[in-house]
Amino acid sequence: MSALNNLDSWRELPAAQQPDWPDPAALERVVAELGSLPPLVFAGECDQLKNELAAVARGEAFVLQGGDCAETFAGATADNVRNKLKTLLQMAIVLTYAGRVPVVKIGRVAGQFAKPRSKSTETREGVTLPAYRGDMVNGFEFTDEARQPDPNRLLKAYHSSAVTLNLARAFAKGGYADLRQVHAWNQDFVAESPAGRRYEQLAREIDQALAFMRACGAEPEEFHTVEFYSSHEALILDYDQALTRIDSRTGLPYDVSAHMVWIGERTRQLDGAHVEFFSRIRNPIGVKLGPTTTPEEAMALIEKLNPDNEAGRLTFITRMGASKIREHLPTLVEKVSASGAQVAWICDPMHGNTFEAAGGYKTRRLDDVLDEVSGFFEVHRALGTHPGGVHIEFTGDDVTECVGGGTEILEDDLALRYETACDPRLNRSQSLDLAFRVAELYRSA
Template identity: 50%
Template structure:
């Protein structure tokens, strides 16, 4: 790593970066950011890496989920608590079904940027910079809102810190009363043909938790639940400012999140994003799609994990229900040839996006579930294992994805369509998805 430094990415091609009108103001904000405390700790990062290594070996399962893109306005106690609640409840359903530890990683406390297909947007003859997320600019179509503002980097750090502080307080305080899962809101299951199966899962989970409490086993785990954070490492100046050396461990850590990831649009092995991520000690995720050739994928794996370190690399594939059977097996074989240990994760959301006649961007529950079930089958038939799932979801009562136990249709989308970017599973659909995963694995 003698040829790497936190700033070496600046000599590589950097895609999806904002253009700031005042470079001096940007440097002033970054200078202040470099002096602020980190958002996560190196020992938390190392703990996650060990757990991901175990999951890759069959001892654990990753549940990663959260908003497509967070907004600064989402830094509210009820919104944060709802996100944690659904991730917690999904993880407990998976624990009961898989009989394994579930690693909980939220797309939270930093998912403030989004890649865009174009640098600018034109409306009624007026062209302005594209909205790239609250860390960079605002969504309103005005010059004031759309001009990249370096001050938002400091505001984003503050919002992330407040979110993490509340998450840790909830986790340490016995959040969501794990010993009484019968209190979960399962009214939406009433009309499902599998309502009895869902009730049995919750009843069995409740019995197991009460038994553990009665015999005094696992009481600490019942009271304290560990959550890790992740976000797409898109804004390279921000990530660099929070990349630090620590006394406890050698190397450099990106302390903006426990597990940053690289999106498909910035996964060039010779690009700036891969250059920055290759030098940090964190576990790193990479989104994979059909656009990646075998040579491209092999170069990525070799670049990001040349030492073949367990727990270092998480490969998150996203194809779509119609493409996964054709495109996933060659990728599995390509990675196997490298001899690199990886944790395979399925993101069944992004490849199944469609637009309704009224212009609503949505996803169908049955298509999401189909891709996920196929992923389990393909990994098993390839002699490997799918070790995790990645969902865009929210704990709120939104209507953005079609289907599920309540049978949400296109008319129903209009009731509470809230996302500014991609559609998310709501509380009911997300919990139903976890139960469907358990049903698939048990079958």
């Protein structure tokens, strides 16, 4: 049986978090059309990212992965893409300088259109409708028509992803990512933000380093462009299988919807469809691990998803919560490290720290996010392993969705600009605050 035919093996297993498509024939037509469309990324680019993640696993690089909780079709605009990329680049330059290691830049972009839900329905004022599962599946508006799963949205997700990737590549390669320009943006942040002023010394050091390079006549190409990769949770398996292609170089299957895809905490069942599908594709992949994950489960995931112990193939993205990471992470890291498994470790400090504010808004405290990152570093430093990166939900806009930060957002402020389609995101100022704090953790290690 060919590798492509083997991709159907997930259909024989329970698939969590899949939509209840009302018209199977319509879904079949859409899947067939997706299968005929050009790839969004190329297998060689996926391999390039895998090589960079191998360096992370060896302790020679750091991952900065972030973007929207849930992308929307309306958000695929030049302004939105530019603002997210700008914030990611600003964070990356700080981490690169402080850590003295390359920073692998991965966006939660161009495919993050579907979200798992804790409940399949939502009730408002006595009316119960299907839960919003992301623009890839149904609409956000609380109407019966909008909330019905529509497979045609899978096609719209593909085309929105293509637009987003085209914009991101243009910005990354067309001069917008110039190192000196990005540093100038950070200088503005330091000068204007109450939070930023705490990092004036680090910003001054970066400025001096750039001035020295300029005086030496050093103008490497890396100063003007960046490598930027896309990623998403591969939740809707019909979509990701339809966008899987056989690489002409190797004869192996790659999910060409993104450079990297990951399995969420709710879909990482060892006997489930998602783990089975991921075991067949050759992209670099990630798995979210929550506080209930046992060392035995982590080792079983490694055996299933990376049996050849290929460096850069598998990344564990921990999402423990600030109050639990110091208790639960050490046993996982110890067991995996002792086995010799080549795994990159990344911290998602967002999902374990969500709570509902008095006004009914889902939110997160920046202090909790920063505390979980601190705990992540503490555990790895104590064990002599590498804290390989951070995975965050953020936007380049000045939203009011998470509380705290230098320009402090209070719970009463959440209603001012609460714009997320799903979970609360850090705004630009809070994201940069996190980057400078991570830089401090690197320097103190």
